[in-house]
Amino acid sequence: MAIIKGPAEWRSVLLARASAYDPDGSLAEAERAGAWVTWRKTAPTQSPASIIRSVSTADLRGRGGAGYPTGRKWQTVAAQGSDRRYVVANGYEADPGAQLDRTLMxxxxxxxxxxxxxxxxAVGARESFIAVKATYTTAVRRLRAAIRSAEEAGYIGQDALGAGFDLHIELRELQGAFVLGEETALLRSIEGKRPQPDQRPPYPAERGLWDKPTVVNNVETLAAVPWIVANGGEAYAKLGMNGQAGTTLVQLGGTVNRAGVAEVPMGIPLRDLLRGVAGGEPRxxxxxxxxxxxxxxxLPPEALDTQLTPGSLSEMGAIMGSGSILALDGTTCLVDLATLMTRFMGDEACGKTIPCRIGTRRLYEIGERYITGRTRPTDQQLMADLCSDIRDGALCGHEISATNPLLSGMRYFRDEFDAHILRGECPAGVCRPLPPVAAQTPAAAPVSPRA
Ligand SMILES: Cc1cc2nc3c(=O)[nH]c(=O)nc-3n(C[C@H](O)[C@H](O)[C@H](O)COP(=O)(O)O)c2cc1C
Ligand code: SF4
Incomplete structure (x- = not known):
C-alpha cells in the first residue's frame, strides 16, 4: 500500500523508518536506522512503573478502534497478583479492505x-504473542526473521539483555472471520479453542489468556511506545491536534486524488485529511x-469539521474502527453499499448470540428488498425495531456496530433511502428498484447509531 507523506512539520512516529532500512535485511541495518535503541537503553535502567507512567502521560489510546487508555490497561495488568501475565499484539486486522497494520508490520x-x-x-509478562492474519505472508516472514534476530542478539529470550528477566515472543498466524479480531475471540484462538467472543467483564486485563491477566493491544498502539519512552509522554501528547494526543494511521481511499496509508495527528478535522492529505476528490x-x-x-460533506477521534466519530454515527476512510461520489448508491456491509457483518458473525446471527441476516434482507424494489409496508418499522433489538442483545461489539452502515445511511441520506422505498428509484443509477406496489407506512423514528 502506498504511503502518503504529510507536511514536513508533522512528526512521524509510526512510519518514520518506513524506507530507512530493508525489512528483509540484517538486524545491524535495522539498528543503524534506530531499531531496538530505546529497548537496550531503557530495560536495564528504567523501572516498569516509569514506563507505564510515560505511556499514561502520553495519553496513548488504543488504535484497535475503541480508544481505551493504554496506560490504564497496563496498570491494571501490572497490579494483578498473578504468577503469570501475558501481552498479545493484535495484528489480525479484521477489515479485509484495510492495510494499515499490514503496512506497519x-x-x-x-x-x-x-x-x-x-x-x-512494563507489566511483568515473560511470554508474549503477536497474532497476525495468516494471509499477510510478507509481514509474517519479516516478523519471524525479526524475532529470530532479536533473540540471537540477546535482546529478547532467556535473560534478555543480560538484565535478569525472560521475554519470549511467539508469532501466531490466525485465519478466520471478521470477529476473530475482537480481543476475547483472539485469545481463545491462541489457546486453540473455537474463536468466539466471551462476555466481558471480566476483561482480559483481569482474566485473559489461560485465565491470566493479559494486555491486548493493537500493533499500532504498541509501535508508538518506543518513541514515547525515548522522547517522553508529554512530547507525544503534543503531536496531536485539537487537544488530542499523538499520531495515528489512516487509510484514505475511494474517489480521492492520493490514496494510501498516512500517519496524521490525532484530532485532525476530516476536511484537512481529505483536502490536504488525500489531495481532494478528482471530480x-x-x-x-x-x-x-x-x-x-x-457521514455527509456537512460533517467535514468532525475531528478524527473515536469519540467524535462515534457521536456522529461512524467509528474509528479499522482507520479506513473512503470518499464516495454520486456514482455510489449508499443503500446498496450499506446493504452489502450489513450482509458482510452478518456472514462474519460467530453465531453465539441469536439477535446478532439472525438479526443481521434479517436486516440485510430488508436492505435487499429496498434495492430490488420488493419493499414491504412494514419494512421501515421492522428495521428500526431490529436495530434496537440487535444492539440491546449484543454480546460483543460486532453486533452493535453491524447496524452502523444502515443507521448512519438512514440518518444522513434519508432522501436516497426514500427514493428506493417510496418511489422505486435509485438516484445513483446503481440498483434497479421496482416501483412500489403498496403505499408505505410513515418513516419510523430514527434510532441513533453507535460504535
Ligand atoms: C468485531 C470486532 C473486530 C475487531 N477487530 C480488531 C482488529 O482486527 N484489530 C484490533 O487491533 N482490534 C480489533 N478489535 C478491537 C479489539 O477487541 C481490542 O479492543 C483491541 O485489540 C485492543 O487494543 P487497543 O487497546 O490497542 O486498541 C475488534 C473488535 C471487534 C468488536
Ligand atoms: S454478538 Fe455476534 S459476533 Fe459477537 S458473540 Fe454474538 S454472534 Fe458472535
Whole structure:
C-alpha cells in the first residue's frame, strides 16, 4: 500500500523508518536506522512503573478502534497478583479492505516488536504473542526473521539483555472471520479453542489468556511506545491536534486524488485529511465519507469539521474502527453499499448470540428488498425495531456496530433511502428498484447509531 507523506512539520512516529532500512535485511541495518535503541537503553535502567507512567502521560489510546487508555490497561495488568501475565499484539486486522497494520508490520517489523517488548517488561509478562492474519505472508516472514534476530542478539529470550528477566515472543498466524479480531475471540484462538467472543467483564486485563491477566493491544498502539519512552509522554501528547494526543494511521481511499496509508495527528478535522492529505476528490463532488471499515458509518460533506477521534466519530454515527476512510461520489448508491456491509457483518458473525446471527441476516434482507424494489409496508418499522433489538442483545461489539452502515445511511441520506422505498428509484443509477406496489407506512423514528 502506498504511503502518503504529510507536511514536513508533522512528526512521524509510526512510519518514520518506513524506507530507512530493508525489512528483509540484517538486524545491524535495522539498528543503524534506530531499531531496538530505546529497548537496550531503557530495560536495564528504567523501572516498569516509569514506563507505564510515560505511556499514561502520553495519553496513548488504543488504535484497535475503541480508544481505551493504554496506560490504564497496563496498570491494571501490572497490579494483578498473578504468577503469570501475558501481552498479545493484535495484528489480525479484521477489515479485509484495510492495510494499515499490514503496512506497519511489513515496513518496520522491529518497531512493533520493540513496542511489544517494552509492554511486556512494563507489566511483568515473560511470554508474549503477536497474532497476525495468516494471509499477510510478507509481514509474517519479516516478523519471524525479526524475532529470530532479536533473540540471537540477546535482546529478547532467556535473560534478555543480560538484565535478569525472560521475554519470549511467539508469532501466531490466525485465519478466520471478521470477529476473530475482537480481543476475547483472539485469545481463545491462541489457546486453540473455537474463536468466539466471551462476555466481558471480566476483561482480559483481569482474566485473559489461560485465565491470566493479559494486555491486548493493537500493533499500532504498541509501535508508538518506543518513541514515547525515548522522547517522553508529554512530547507525544503534543503531536496531536485539537487537544488530542499523538499520531495515528489512516487509510484514505475511494474517489480521492492520493490514496494510501498516512500517519496524521490525532484530532485532525476530516476536511484537512481529505483536502490536504488525500489531495481532494478528482471530480470535486463528495457525496459521503464511509469511515471505519465494514461496520463503519456514512457521514455527509456537512460533517467535514468532525475531528478524527473515536469519540467524535462515534457521536456522529461512524467509528474509528479499522482507520479506513473512503470518499464516495454520486456514482455510489449508499443503500446498496450499506446493504452489502450489513450482509458482510452478518456472514462474519460467530453465531453465539441469536439477535446478532439472525438479526443481521434479517436486516440485510430488508436492505435487499429496498434495492430490488420488493419493499414491504412494514419494512421501515421492522428495521428500526431490529436495530434496537440487535444492539440491546449484543454480546460483543460486532453486533452493535453491524447496524452502523444502515443507521448512519438512514440518518444522513434519508432522501436516497426514500427514493428506493417510496418511489422505486435509485438516484445513483446503481440498483434497479421496482416501483412500489403498496403505499408505505410513515418513516419510523430514527434510532441513533453507535460504535
Ligand atoms: C468485531 C470486532 C473486530 C475487531 N477487530 C480488531 C482488529 O482486527 N484489530 C484490533 O487491533 N482490534 C480489533 N478489535 C478491537 C479489539 O477487541 C481490542 O479492543 C483491541 O485489540 C485492543 O487494543 P487497543 O487497546 O490497542 O486498541 C475488534 C473488535 C471487534 C468488536
Ligand atoms: S454478538 Fe455476534 S459476533 Fe459477537 S458473540 Fe454474538 S454472534 Fe458472535
Amino acid at each position: 511489513e515496513t518496520d517489523p522491529h518497531l512493533v516488536l520493540e513496542g511489544l517488548a517494552l509492554a511486556a517488561f 470535486g463532488r463528495l457525496k459521503a465519507l464511509f469511515i471505519g471499515g465494514p461496520s463503519g458509518g456514512f
